[in-house]
Amino acid sequence: MLRTLAQKIIAAHLVEGSMQPGEEIALRVDQTLTQDATGTMAYLELEAMGLDRVKTELSVSYVDHNMLQGDFRNADDHRYLQSVAARYGIYFSRPGNGICHQVHLERFARPGRTLLGSDSHTPTAGGIGSLAIGAGGLDVAAAMAGEPVRIQMPRIIGVRLVGELPAWVSAKDIAIELQRRLTVKGGVGKVVEYYGPGVTTLSVPQRATITNMGAELGATSSIFPSDERTREFLRAQAREDQWEPMGADPGAVYDENVEIDLAQLVPQVSCPSSPDNVQPVTELADVQLAQVCIGSCTNSSLRDLMTVAAILRGRTVHPGLSLTISPGSRQVLGLLAQNGALADLVQAGARVLESGCGPCIGMGQAPPTGGASLRSFNRNFPGRSGTPGDQVYLASPEVCAASALAGHIADPRELGAPPAIAEPDTYFTDDAMVIVPPADGSRVEIVRGPNIAPLPEMEPLPDALEGPVLLKVGDNITTDHIMPGGAQVLPLRSNIPAISEFTFSRVDPEFAARARKADTGFVVGGSNYGQGSSREHAAIAPRYLGVRAVLVASFARIHAANLVNFGIIPLEFANAEEAGKVEQGDVLRLEGLREALRQRRPLSVRNLTKDTTIAVKHSLTERQVEVILAGSLLNYFRDQASQ
Numbered sequence: 237m238l239r240t241l242a243q244k245i246i247a248a249h250l251v252e253g254s255m256q257p258g259e260e261i262a263l264r265v266d267q268t269l270t271q272d273a274t275g276t277m278a279y280l281e282l283e284a285m286g287l288d289r290v291k292t293e294l295s296v297s298y299v300d301h302n303m304l305q306g307d308f309r310n311a312d313d314h315r316y317l318q319s320v321a322a323r324y325g326i327y328f329s330r331p332g333n334g335i336c337h338q339v340h341l342e343r344f345a346r347p348g349r350t351l352l353g354s355d356s357h358t359p360t361a362g363g364i365g366s367l368a369i370g371a372g373g374l375d376v377a378a379a380m381a382g383e384p385v386r387i388q389m390p391r392i393i394g395v396r397l398v399g400e401l402p403a404w405v406s407a408k409d410i411a412i413e414l415q416r417r418l419t420v421k422g423g424v425g426k427v428v429e430y431y432g433p434g435v436t437t438l439s440v441p442q443r444a445t446i447t448n449m450g451a452e453l454g455a456t457s458s459i460f461p462s463d464e465r466t467r468e469f470l471r472a473q474a475r476e477d478q479w480e481p482m483g484a485d486p487g488a489v490y491d492e493n494v495e496i497d498l499a500q501l502v503p504q505v506s507c508p509s510s511p512d513n514v515q516p517v518t519e520l521a522d523v524q525l526a527q528v529c530i531g532s533c534t535n536s537s538l539r540d541l542m543t544v545a546a547i548l549r550g551r552t553v554h555p556g557l558s559l560t561i562s563p564g565s566r567q568v569l570g571l572l573a574q575n576g577a578l579a580d581l582v583q584a585g586a587r588v589l590e591s592g593c594g595p596c597i598g599m600g601q602a603p604p605t606g607g608a609s610l611r612s613f614n615r616n617f618p619g620r621s622g623t624p625g626d627q628v629y630l631a632s633p634e635v636c637a638a639s640a641l642a643g644h645i646a647d648p649r650e651l652g653a654p655p656a657i658a659e660p661d662t663y664f665t666d667d668a669m670v671i672v673p674p675a676d677g678s679r680v681e682i683v684r685g686p687n688i689a690p691l692p693e694m695e696p697l698p699d700a701l702e703g704p705v706l707l708k709v710g711d712n713i714t715t716d717h718i719m720p721g722g723a724q725v726l727p728l729r730s731n732i733p734a735i736s737e738f739t740f741s742r743v744d745p746e747f748a749a750r751a752r753k754a755d756t757g758f759v760v761g762g763s764n765y766g767q768g769s770s771r772e773h774a775a776i777a778p779r780y781l782g783v784r785a786v787l788v789a790s791f792a793r794i795h796a797a798n799l800v801n802f803g804i805i806p807l808e809f810a811n812a813e814e815a816g817k818v819e820q821g822d823v824l825r826l827e828g829l830r831e832a833l834r835q836r837r838p839l840s841v842r843n844l845t846k847d848t849t850i851a852v853k854h855s856l857t858e859r860q861v862e863v864i865l866a867g868s869l870l871n872y873f874r875d876q877a878s879q
Contacts, residue, residue, distance in 0.1 A: 238485040240392045242427040242459055245367040245482075249350050251384040257391045257491065258425070260857045262384035266293045266349040267366075268376050271336045273301035273597065273721070274354040274771055276313050276730040278373030279320045280691055282380055284870055286877075289325045289677070291382035296344060296670075297321045298329040298336035300592045302726045304599050309727040312685025316730070318671065323680040324380070325673045333669035334565030334591040337361070337533040341444050342567055343667060346478045347462035352379045356451045356770040356794060357533050357614065363444030364469070365462030365482050367427075370451060372772035372798040374869050386859065387793075390427045390456045393418075394490030397434030399499035404648040407442035408535060408612065408632035411449035412504040413496060416514035420712065421764050423455030424793060426492070430460045431484055434498045439659075440469035441537035448534045449614050452511040454767060454792055474665045503647060505610075506630035509618040510712065517635055520645040524556070526607025528640040530633050531562025531589070532596040535612035538568045539659055540633045545577035546655035547637040547648070548584035554643035559586045560601055562594045570664045586640075598622040598722035610645060612636045617714045617768060619742045622722050689731040692780050694803050694868040701784050702825040702844075703757035705818060707740055707747055711762035715795060717743050718766070718774035729773060736777040751781035760818050761788040766795025775802045785826065787841065787852060789815060800860045801869040805829075807839070810851035822846060833861045 239247065246255060246263060253261035268290075270278050275297055282290075297317050305311045314331060321328040329339055336353070337360035345351065347365030351358060354373040361368035371385060379385055395414070401407075414428070428450050430443070438446075443460040450458030460466075461483035470479045503517040530536075530544055541563060553559045561581055563569040569591050572578040581588060595601035596613045602622030603609040609621060609628050616628035629645065638648035648654075674680070709717070719725070719735070720742055728735035740747035751757060759778065765788040766774065775798035778786075785805040789812040799806045809815050818824075822845040832839055833856070841850045856864065866872040 238488045240394065240429050240484045240488045240490060241461055241482060242367060242392055242429050242457070245348055245350065253389065255389050257389050259389045260386055261389045262386045263350055265352045265379040265385050267344065267351040268292055268295040268379050269336050269340055269351065269353040269358065270297050270373065270376060271301050271355050272299045272313060272317060273726055273729055274373045275317060277772065278354050278377045279317065280730065281374050281870060282324065282377040283320070284691060285377065285381050285873060287324065287381050290380040292380055294327070294344060295380050296327040296329060296340065298339065299331040300335045301597050302599060303331045303590055303592050304723055306723065308685060309687045312687060313730055315683045316685065316688060319680060319683045321671070322673050323677040323682055325677055327673065328671040330669045330671065332566060332591060334567070335533045335536065335593055337448065338536055338564030341440070342473055342565060342663070347466060347480050347482050352376055352385050354770055356768065357448050359450050359455070359457045360444050360448040360533060362447035362457055362459035363440050364466055365460060367457055367459060369457050370770045370794055372770055372775070372794060372801055374772060374801045375797065378869065387456060388425060390425055391491035393423070393426050393428045393492045393494060395428055395430045396432035396493070396495045397430060397498060398432055398495065399434055399497045400437045401498045401501065403654045404634055405501050405503055406632040406634055407438060407445040409501050409504050410496065410498070411446045412506055412514055413501060415449070415452055415506060415512040416504070417494065418453050419512045420452055420510060420767060421454055423450060423453030426455055428453065428455050428458040429484065429490070435460060436463065436465060437498070438465070439539065440466055441539055445534055449511070452614055454764065456793060472661060472663050503632060503635050503649070505635065505645060506616060508627045508629065509616050511615065511630060517631065517645060517647045523608055523629065523645040525610050525639055525644055526557055527601070527603045527609040528557055528559045528636050529595045529601060529609065529611040529613065530560070530636050531564065532593065532613040533564065534614045535633050536562055536564030536568065538571055539657055541568060541572055542577050542657050543655060544633050544637045545572070545580040546657065547634070547651065548586065548641070549580045551584055551641055553585035553640050556643045557640065559640045560589050560595060561586045562589045563591045565591055566669055567664050571660065595621065599726065600723065610636055610639050615768065617716045620716050620721070687731050689733060692732050694779065694871060696867040696871065697803060697829060697865050699830050700825065700827045701756065701829065703823065704754050705760050705820050705822045705824060706751050706754060706757040706783065707744055708760045708818065708820040709743060709762070712764045712767060713761050714768035715766055715771050715774040716768055719771055719777055732776055732780050735773055736780045739777045739781060748781060751783065754782060756782040756784055758824050759783055759786045760815060761786065762815065763789040765791050767792040770794045772798045772801065775799045775804060779804050800856065800863055803864055803867040805854065805864055807852040807854055810853050814850045817846070817848065818843060818850065830865055833864065
């Protein structure tokens with residue numbers, strides 16, 4: 237049987253299920269990663285499982301999102317993360333070592349391995365031939381405990397690349413082109429797999445930029461073959477022994493097919509406020525900029541930043557804007573310092589930030605009121621930058637650098653011949669900032685600051701739910717809408733009662749108070765509900781406030797799984813038009829829930845306010861039904877252990 241690369245890796249890791257698209261499958265997890273914004277909760281959940289030691293081949297805890305230590309809370313959580321890593325056998329990447337996806341690509345990701353990460357951009361590792369999947373923290377904790385990850389068998393989109401990129405056109409433009417073609421919903425339930433002669437023209441860091449932004453398509457994962465370019469990268473990282481050639485079988489059939497002629501691409505820009513709102517750079521020259529930010533897990537590799545430094549060399553950033561640079565890793569920053577590129581950046585007027593996520597997650601560098609910001613990041617969801625009503629554009633590092641000089645969105649092709657960038661044959665590979673866990677962690681004391689609150693208890697699902705529609709929202713609601721990031725909110729990630737006060741705060745500041753008063757209730761929405769980040773706080777906090785069901789036209793994959801993990805029923809309208817007949821404040825009732833879910837009988841919601849009945853449906857598996865009935869995945873595990 238001829239198989240694609242993704243299908244080969246799935247088959248090699250299949251624990252349960254049939255590889256039929258849409259069917260639930262369980263996959264063995266080789267590696268996990270967490271970051272500090274989601275990892276603190278993941279490790280509290282791991283502790284609750286009563287485990288002695290992680291059971292994965294490799295697990296790494298990164299500190300990269302929330303390094304701003306405005307008070308004791310972040311510093312305390314970092315100490316907790318380091319101590320819990322030592323206790324359970326997890327590698328710990330210290331603050332300053334770099335962004336999880338960049339460092340994992342450099343030092344840990346391997347062809348043919350499965351990687352589960354508590355961050356939606358975990359598929360970055362697909363650039364090296366790893367099947368990497370983003371998930372909520374509780375699913376990652378379960379994987380560290382030895383549980384397989386359960387997903388729907390994805391359909392495979394084959395993207396055939398032909399030709400070669402023209403001057404000044406980059407891998408980011410390939411990613412943006414796919415956003416234009418497929419939209420932010422186009423990858424839901426699918427893996428995007430790249431093949432064709434154009435693949436060999438792209439380095440591993442370039443491939444990783446493309447797989448990183450597969451998350452913006454809603455894709456389960458994105459993957460490139462492991463070939464001689466992969467071997468070249470691993471050799472430079474002193475990891476050639478971990479290389480193995482992997483690719484699709486010749487003649488393998490894809491469920492969907494896309495072809496991109498790289499030679500026909502031009503520099504493109506994602507306009508506010510969605511990655512799929514795409515325009516060619518030539519149409520945007522009148523956009524004046526107050527800020528340019530280069531970095532993030534998408535475009536902070538050595539090649540990216542050396543290119544930026546070469547463009548800026550001998551020039552000065554436009555006086556009307558601020559330029560920031562976030563190196564992706566300590567390795568990248570060290571090499572920039574050694575080869576002189578760092579001096580070029582500083583002398584041009586760039587502000588060099590920590591090797592971390594920084595502005596991308598809303599941790600500093602919020603743009604001014606009414607000022608446009610151009611970023612080499614992956615997301616421009618409304619308010620994500622930290623400024624209400626922000627105007628955030630996304631583009632390649634080349635477009636960003638040219639624009640930083642011009643003061644407006646500029647076409648880098650106007651700069652003449654592109655710089656020739658020579659990457660080193662051998663990278664700086666000092667892993668001193670990665671702490672290897674002791675062989676026996678049983679005597680390690682776990683350090684807990686006062687802001688680390690116990691996990692809230694979650695009661696089983698009652699047989700009937702009745703309550704008001706607490707909020708009604710539209711299409712493409714992101715997890716940033718549900719639970720914002722940023723410097724005000726992220727320090728509360730280990731304190732559910734406190735962080736729940738910010739639930740939907742950017743949509744309706746009164747939501748939390750209204751939910752507390754009602755004690756229980758529903759959220760109603762449109763299509764692609766919960767797109768974006770994997771942050772499970774967007775499920776835990778609403779559940780803490782009493783939300784027990786969400787009724788929408790369709791869900792984003794990770795968020796739907798997170799809702800199940802915390803006992804919230806993800807329901808879809810049988811007829812999407814019915815959503816228009818439900819208003820905020822309407823009182824809804826579901827009856828006979830437990831038996832109906834178990835027997836997979838049709839469900840209906842009674843609108844007591846309007847005296848109408850609405851048909852709803854769900855795609856829960858038998859196991860997910862039992863999780864919902866138990867009240868949470870943790871409750872389900874405890875019930876299973878007691879039997």
